[in-house]
Amino acid sequence: MNTRSRPRTAGVRTAGALALAVALLAAGCTGGGAGGVKGTPGAAGLRDPYFPRLGNGGYDVGHYGLTLAYDPATGRLDGRAEITAKATQDLSAFNLDLAGLTVRGATVDGEPAAVSRAGNELTLRPADDIDEGAEFRAVVTYEGVPETVTDADGSEEGWLKTADGALAVGEPTGSMAWFPGNHHPSDKAAYDVTVTVPVGLKALSNGVMTSEKTTADGRTTSVWHSPEPMASYLATLAIGRYDTTSATALGKVPVLTAADPQVAAETAALRARVPEILKWQTENFGPYPFGAAGAIVERDGDVGYALETQSRPVFPLGSFDTPTLVHELAHQWYGDSVSPASWKDIWLNESFATYAEWLYAEDFEHTPAQKSFERAFADEDAWAFPPAEPPTAEDLFGAPVYQRGAMVLHKVRQAVGDDAFFEILAGWPAKYRHATATTEDFTRYVESVAGRDLGDLWDVWLYGDGKPAQP
Missing domain, CATH: 2.60.40.1730 (tricorn interacting facor f3 domain)
Incomplete structure (x- = not known):
């Protein structure tokens, strides 16, 4: 409850009190x-x-x-x-x-x-x-x-x-x-x-x-x-005319998916896989952080990109595929539950969601994460700037934030080993559940799990200006 201001105490002002009152008025304040x-x-x-x-x-x-x-x-x-x-x-x-x-x-x-x-x-x-x-x-x-x-x-x-x-x-x-x-x-x-x-x-x-x-x-x-x-x-x-489907994930989480009627039939099978994908993600990322889940699929032209809107990501038809669904659902842990403390920390969102795609390909498509890493390393666009330091607002969603950010995580995996890495995958969103975090929070956390300094890794892969000679 708001505590209302009390009136100024009556009495004779001293010279000092008068000076203070003048100073407060000059600063745009009044007594009380x-x-x-x-x-x-x-x-x-x-x-x-x-x-x-x-x-x-x-x-x-x-x-x-x-x-x-x-x-x-x-x-x-x-x-x-x-x-x-x-x-x-x-x-x-x-x-x-x-x-x-x-x-x-x-x-x-x-x-x-x-x-x-x-x-x-x-x-x-x-x-x-x-x-x-x-x-x-x-x-x-x-x-x-x-x-x-x-x-x-x-x-x-x-x-x-x-x-x-x-x-x-x-x-x-x-x-x-x-x-x-x-x-x-x-x-x-x-x-x-x-x-x-x-x-x-x-x-x-x-x-x-x-x-x-x-x-x-x-x-x-x-x-x-x-x-x-x-x-x-x-x-x-x-807001619009939507076909909706209800299901349950993880034994208790209500799942609501919706699609524009013109794209409902062709998206129904993938929308039905939301519970299955969430189950796989909880095995890697820890408990699902929200009390609801789902997806909204629009016609192409209504929106130009997919977005991890909390508990119910949004997709245009052209982006509604398995890798993008995995990406946006992974954001529920990385970006939605653990949110960036400032927009400079956006790579923490996109690196984990991109790496989730790599892990899914590793587990279900016979494509090792190392292969995805090598493809990203070969993409010259990924080296335009360090992922933790986008030069301008125009660069916040550039390739380095996604691809080079995921490369940072893969180098962490190589440095600490799979046991510690998967501990980090689940421990990071648990430590900062429903909070915000900075890049410095992340590097400190990784080093606490690894039990050693990883400054050289951060210097080259997270903050370095150039492309390393070798992947």
């Missing part, structure tokens, strides 16, 4: 609160090396409650975001990331809050300061036609219109196109998403659907619950 000093605004950005204005300081989100209504005929989205967070400093104001859309109003702990906008920065100034450590609840109501975001590499994310609805995908920054929040992967939260769409359409999101009903005006409302922490870029919303 514990100790006589009110809070300061949270930072408008977390200084990520590639997206310095992404995310916000001063608070940590614990839960998003999103209530949405979408009309495909007009493209209009009406939204209400209820954000429960804890202040990490004394706050006089705080920011949320939001691209486009019109904000109709906001409250903090039930009281109207002042709202201002500057680009993608939405600033809320509550009626009373929020004390460090206090939990607070911000509610933002908004509306409009959500934006499609074009990334530095030319790919599209955010809110994508489809033939019969829409698809929301958010890596790396597009989630701000459909709800306000702290849109940096370092601030993970639980989600409850309630979506209303015209009758005949389905609305699919992450986690488990807890209810679905048709309202009096002929619209369908579904509610989705994701209790495990999730980075906002992994949130998804798929």
Whole structure:
């Protein structure tokens, strides 16, 4: 609960107190609160090396409650975001990331809050300061036609219109196109998403659907619950006409797959293999980290790439094959449960998911991981930059992040042996389950399991500028 600021104690000001008051006013502060000093605004950005204005300081989100209504005929989205967070400093104001859309109003702990906008920065100034450590609840109501975001590499994310609805995908920054929040992967939260769409359409999101009903005006409302922490870029919303199939994996995990009706028949067999692939992955990566699983398959053209949206990855038809399904499901451990502390750490996501493909080929296709390593080593594109140091945001999803990143893991395997390597495969997502991690966390962890310094390996394969003479 927010602790309201106390009024300044009456009395005669000393010269020193007057000087302090002048200094506080100059800094944009007024008196009040514990100790006589009110809070300061949270930072408008977390200084990520590639997206310095992404995310916000001063608070940590614990839960998003999103209530949405979408009309495909007009493209209009009406939204209400209820954000429960804890202040990490004394706050006089705080920011949320939001691209486009019109904000109709906001409250903090039930009281109207002042709202201002500057680009993608939405600033809320509550009626009373929020004390460090206090939990607070911000509610933002908004509306409009959500934006499609074009990334530095030319790919599209955010809110994508489809033939019969829409698809929301958010890596790396597009989630701000459909709800306000702290849109940096370092601030993970639980989600409850309630979506209303015209009758005949389905609305699919992450986690488990807890209810679905048709309202009096002929619209369908579904509610989705994701209790495990999730980075906002992994949130998804798929609206349209879908054929769905339900199953169970690992004895207890509900599996929901969905496909556009035009691609449902040709994708049914592979969608049915989700439980089988998850079983193999748990044998290598450890317990499955979420309470739901599945996949969403769209027509080609609706989305240009597959994405590991948490518990329910998204695929275009052209990317829905066994290696890509293995890759995106492996991300549930590497990237979704253990998320990057900053976008510089994205290689930790993609290296493990790529190596999962190599392991699957080794176990089921008679292709040793060494052979996959040699093919990657021969790919000159994989040597454009070190995987742990992409030069620009345009390079975050380049070949070195995937292929050379997987080569790093293979060199670790060769250095420590299979017993220690498979201990690392399962131990890494166990140690950082539902948390975030850095490259330095990873190298320290590997060396702790190996029991020795691996600096030479990191220098050459993870950080080195050139291609080694020999694989």
